[in-house]
Amino acid sequence: MARETLFLVALACLCINLAAADWNILSPKWRFDAKQDTWKNYCESWRINVELNNIRDFEVVPQECVDHIKKYMTSSQYTADSERAIEEVTLYLTRCCTLKGDGKDAWIFDVDDTLISTIPYFKKHGFGGEKVNSSSLEAWMEQSKAPALDHTLKLFHEIKDRGIKIFLVSSRKETLRSPTVDNLINVGYHGWSSLILRGLDDEYMHVEQFKTQARKKLVDQGYRIWGIVGDQWSSIKGLPEAKRTFKLPNSIYYLS
Numbered sequence: 001m002a003r004e005t006l007f008l009v010a011l012a013c014l015c016i017n018l019a020a021a022d023w024n025i026l027s028p029k030w031r032f033d034a035k036q037d038t039w040k041n042y043c044e045s046w047r048i049n050v051e052l053n054n055i056r057d058f059e060v061v062p063q064e065c066v067d068h069i070k071k072y073m074t075s076s077q078y079t080a081d082s083e084r085a086i087e088e089v090t091l092y093l094t095r096c097c098t099l100k101g102d103g104k105d106a107w108i109f110d111v112d113d114t115l116i117s118t119i120p121y122f123k124k125h126g127f128g129g130e131k132v133n134s135s136s137l138e139a140w141m142e143q144s145k146a147p148a149l150d151h152t153l154k155l156f157h158e159i160k161d162r163g164i165k166i167f168l169v170s171s172r173k174e175t176l177r178s179p180t181v182d183n184l185i186n187v188g189y190h191g192w193s194s195l196i197l198r199g200l201d202d203e204y205m206h207v208e209q210f211k212t213q214a215r216k217k218l219v220d221q222g223y224r225i226w227g228i229v230g231d232q233w234s235s236i237k238g239l240p241e242a243k244r245t246f247k248l249p250n251s252i253y254y255l256s
């Protein structure tokens, strides 16, 4: 009798433990916070739809999602996602291109949030939750303090070492040329063929139009554009197109 009771008690304990363990797995925080979960889902789906180019032309990150975007853009997941994209470029390079070695093989990079990061600026300025103040952003760019995105830095040199000419096409203004060059050199970039920035005439057109025009000029000069790496859809869309394009994550701002 006593033995059976003990067994039942033991069994009951085990069941309670199992139930507790289950509860634990289902809800690590021991408390289901429906509201928080809903926002997390909403904000992550907002983020992924920005990357998919379904959500366009946003001026600010939705207020409820600023924290979520900040967490992502400063997380190891952002780094892993970027590294993964760059690995795909490396893979593409091993089999893509029958380089002619005639000096006409070309590759295009964006500058901001592709070669160098604006995250230190946005950390101090609302992280996408405030409309971008271009004069304050440009004042920051003039300081030439943007850090390199290490995975792209490595790729930049790999591409250059293959004898492919590198063109940097950026929506930064022509007036920022000198601080931009300083910044790039300071963090390890050198040996690009041309840095194409927006002159006064180009400031009135959309970024996409400016960047397609820049590609058109290169193609007209006989360049074969094997690929583009950029963080904005406006850097990779439009004609003439590159043979392949690679999009890096960025859900802080949208340039059209």
Ligand SMILES: *[C@@H]1O[C@H](CO)[C@@H](O)[C@H](O)[C@H]1NC(C)=O
Pocket: 133, 134, 135, 136
């Ligand atoms: C934008 O930034 C500049 C320079 O930091 C500042 O003087 C100006 O008030 C800001 N404008 C807005 C609309 O916040």
